[in-house]
Amino acid sequence: MSEATTSADLSQTATTLQDKDNITLFQSYGRMTDDHSEDWMIRVTGWLYRTAGMGMRSQFLLNLSQRLISPSSLDCEASTSLFCDRTSPFFAQPLRNTPVCLVVLGIAKPSVGTSSTVLNPPDELMTDEDIMTLDEKALQEHTGTYIGEEIVTDSSGRFCCLMRVPKSAVDRMMAAQLESNPSIQRQPWTRLLLMAYLPNRCLKIRDMAVITLIPSTGITVISDIDDTIKDSSVFLGKRLAAKVAFLEDGKEVRGMSDCYNLLSAKGVAIHYLSAGPFQLYSPISAFLKTFSFPQGSVTLRNVREVLSTRAYKNTELVRILKDFPNHKFILIGDSGEKDIDIYYEIDKTQSEKIIKMFIRNVTEDASKIPDLLKRVDNLYGHQHDRKRWTFFNNSVEIITDEVTMDAIMKLRSTCT
Structure with a gap:
């Protein structure tokens, strides 16, 4: 075309x-x-x-595509159809x-x-x-x-x-x-x-x-989606993130599905929590299916609410922690946006409920990790407990983490 x-x-x-x-x-x-x-x-x-099918929505889609995506991205019928499918919920009545x-x-x-x-x-x-x-x-x-x-x-x-x-x-x-x-x-x-x-x-x-x-006692993972388990390029800017969201099939961050399935098989509950708009639920659900991620709740943001990304995710994290007062939690996110600050705030107020915080290094450049560790130190005002935070490049670091595996084994021994 x-x-x-x-x-x-x-x-x-x-x-x-x-x-x-x-x-x-x-x-x-x-x-x-x-x-x-x-x-x-x-x-x-x-x-x-x-869903509506004509008029102003159609024109708005055209304008949106011109602003966010280069014309070369819409050079085939399949891309055009995918774009319309994914944007149509945003213009629904x-x-x-x-x-x-x-x-x-x-x-x-x-x-x-x-x-x-x-x-x-x-x-x-x-x-x-x-x-x-x-x-x-x-x-x-x-x-x-x-x-x-x-x-x-x-x-x-x-x-x-x-x-x-x-x-x-x-x-x-x-x-x-x-x-x-x-x-x-x-x-x-x-x-x-x-x-x-x-x-x-x-x-x-x-x-x-x-x-x-989910039983009243246990261990729960609360996981971000974009750039944590799904390669979304959010950390590279809104234009590229929009292109990935509306025009590309989702790609798994290598090894994260296997990692979460192993945790789920060991009795760990999974919650997927994203600040992405709920209108993208269908492609996110399809992504989880395509890459065989384990079943878990999916919570997405209502963009009509005035809460910032940070306030929204903090509110939802607190809600899940409150729903499961006898659970211990593993928080998994990425270094691209607000996850470090959000998880710090949760750990500051409810540290007794948090087993571990894993942050994916989105640059995959190991030389950046010392700066990330220093960022966490600055939040606490002193050198933080290195056993509670891990910045990872490979999902294997989660399932081989001694603190995490010890907590899971302890849980399983008390349930048998």
């Missing part, structure tokens, strides 16, 4: 998109309730919106004050031949044919087999709630799974399949997500 035809082709692709209602349901987690009932409280977050039904369908399980820490996407765990066999009336009544509730979207089309799932219901679901497949092996994690849908639409407007039930 020549530069002369690029804008026209981009406009044509944008205007052929059809108006459509969509639900996006984010991967999340459940924790035990505080009332000693052994019931579960699952954190639900999603977004209801309508939020569906406000709209009821959304939530229902737990049962236990999610790995497909045959997959790792016990990795699941196929929820829409592959239950087919369209499976969905059509469900009784929508029974789903909406939330009686018998199904556990769920109804929630109303806010002004941005988002919905967030805590949903209680009785222990008896989880036990029943697990028994039903075992009865239907007696040969199934016990998995290290219990995971629920959650569906969000619009009532009275014949289950056509829906999405599903996997909810990991």
Whole structure:
């Protein structure tokens, strides 16, 4: 495609998109309730919106592409299509004050031949044919087999709630799974399949997500995404970061998937926390699937909120720490943006809960590490404990770290 035809082709692709209602349901987690009932409280977050297909959005896309990306980046139909797919949620119409039904369908399980820490996407765990066999009336009544509730979207089309799932219901679901497949092996994690849908639409407007039930005691990794596990070039500037986000397939930071799968297999819970906008959830979810990262909650930022990146991530970190008061935490980030400062603030106030902080050296230049260590010293006002912070170039440094492995082994010995 020549530069002369690029804008026209981009406009044509944008205007052929059809108006459509969509639900996006984010991967999340459940924790035990505080009332000693052994019931579960699952954190639900999603977004209801309508995509528009023409007019001002199309023109805005053209202008945006000219400002952020060189024309040569849009020189093929595949790139144009990818760009439109990834930017369209940013121009979607939020569906406000709209009821959304939530229902737990049962236990999610790995497909045959997959790792016990990795699941196929929820829409592959239950087919369209499976969905059509469900009784929508029974789903909406939330009686018998199904556990769920109804929630109303806010002004941005988002919905967030805590949903209680009785222990008896989880036990029943697990028994039903075992009865239907007696040969199934016990998995290290219990995971629920959650569906969000619009009532009275014949289950056509829906999405599903996997909810990991995390025990009340244990070890948890809270991991950044961009330039920590995903090669995003955020540290090189907004223009290049936008090009990577909107026009390129995600690339794994070498070895991080294997590293996280090993930790997950040892009973470590995983949370993925990014300051990226929630409109990029689909490509991030696809990235995690493509590179077989273990299941975990995915938390992304609502850019309408006025919090800075630093304040947002600090708030979300504190929330997760509060949800799991009897967990110890490993924080993993990168040296490119604010992670060092954010993790320092958490360690300063809750050091007894932090096992270790790992920071990926984004330059991969070992000569830069002394400067990074000095940066941490300056934050503390003295030389910091070198055993609590590791700046790494290779993911192997995480899974061979003595402090981390000792903590995991101690946890496993107390659970056996």
